[in-house]
Amino acid sequence: AQSVTQPDIHITVSEGASLELRCNYSYGATPYLFWYVQSPGQGLQLLLKYFSGDTLVQGIKGFEAEFKRSQSSFNLRKPSVHWSDAAEYFCAVGLIKTSYDKVIFGPGTSLSVIP
Amino acid sequence: GAVVSQHPSRVICKSGTSVKIECRSLDFQATTMFWYRQFPKKSLMLMATSNEGSKATYEQGVEKDKFLINHASLTLSTLTVTSAHPEDSSFYICSAGERGTYNEQFFGPGTRLTVL
Numbered sequence: 001a002q003s004v005t006q007p008d009i010h011i012t013v014s015e016g017a018s019l020e021l022r023c024n025y026s027y028g029a030t031p032y033l034f035w036y037v038q039s040p041g042q043g044l045q046l047l048l049k050y051f052s053g054d055t056l057v058q059g060i061k062g063f064e065a066e067f068k069r070s071q072s073s074f075n076l077r078k079p080s081v082h083w084s085d086a087a088e089y090f091c092a093v094g095l096i097k098t099s100y101d102k103v104i105f106g107p108g109t110s111l112s113v114i115p
Numbered sequence: 116g117a118v119v120s121q122h123p124s125r126v127i128c129k130s131g132t133s134v135k136i137e138c139r140s141l142d143f144q145a146t147t148m149f150w151y152r153q154f155p156k157k158s159l160m161l162m163a164t165s166n167e168g169s170k171a172t173y174e175q176g177v178e179k180d181k182f183l184i185n186h187a188s189l190t191l192s193t194l195t196v197t198s199a200h201p202e203d204s205s206f207y208i209c210s211a212g213e214r215g216t217y218n219e220q221f222f223g224p225g226t227r228l229t230v231l
Binding site for chain 1: 159
């Protein structure tokens with residue numbers, strides 16, 4: 001069965017430090033991959049997505065993610081974290097490429113930023 | 116970018132009453148809308164997928180008679196929680212897929228339902 005795992009439930013980093021949030025998926029084919037961020041009281045905002053092509057994708061707010069097919073991973077990175085990045089981050093996998101179908105969300109990683 | 120609104124943002128109701136939540140795509144046509152439920156500190160659980168003009172497809176374990184979904188137009192889907200009980204209290208989030216952008220969903224801000 002398809003699944004998405006985010007091994008880190010909670011991460012704390014200092015402001016200005018680098019960040020990497022891990023995401024692994026289980027799927028028989030190359031999926032569509034997404035990272036969303038959810039701030040308290042806010043809706044989900046798309047940070048970036050991978051459909052095909054260059055495996056290193058750039059997103060908003062200085063985030064990037066790299067698709068590694070051999071590792072079934074799509075880790076999110078940011079070189080220097082800002083206090084405003086504290087939020088819940090969800091990795092998601094879209095399963096069908098030709099029509100709308102399920103998007104499965106990972107369990108989420110909660111990010112805290114120390115001033 | 117595409118904007119999705121939800122109304123109301125918060126609702127408190129008595130046990131046994133029904134509550135309707137609206138999800139609207141404001142500046143695009145949404146062929147498909149999705150309804151999720153999110154428990155505190157948890158991920159999003161897909162409840163159902165609704166396509167304009169057809170019946171919703173419910174995920175396993177979701178009671179279709181409890182959670183009525185209507186997708187009457189390309190910009191509006193509604194979720195009605197019928198005979199709500201305290202265990203239905205949750206954060207309900209809708210998302211909409213824009214025609215031509217396969218698998219990308221745009222999310223509404225969510226509705227906090229509290230059943231007393």
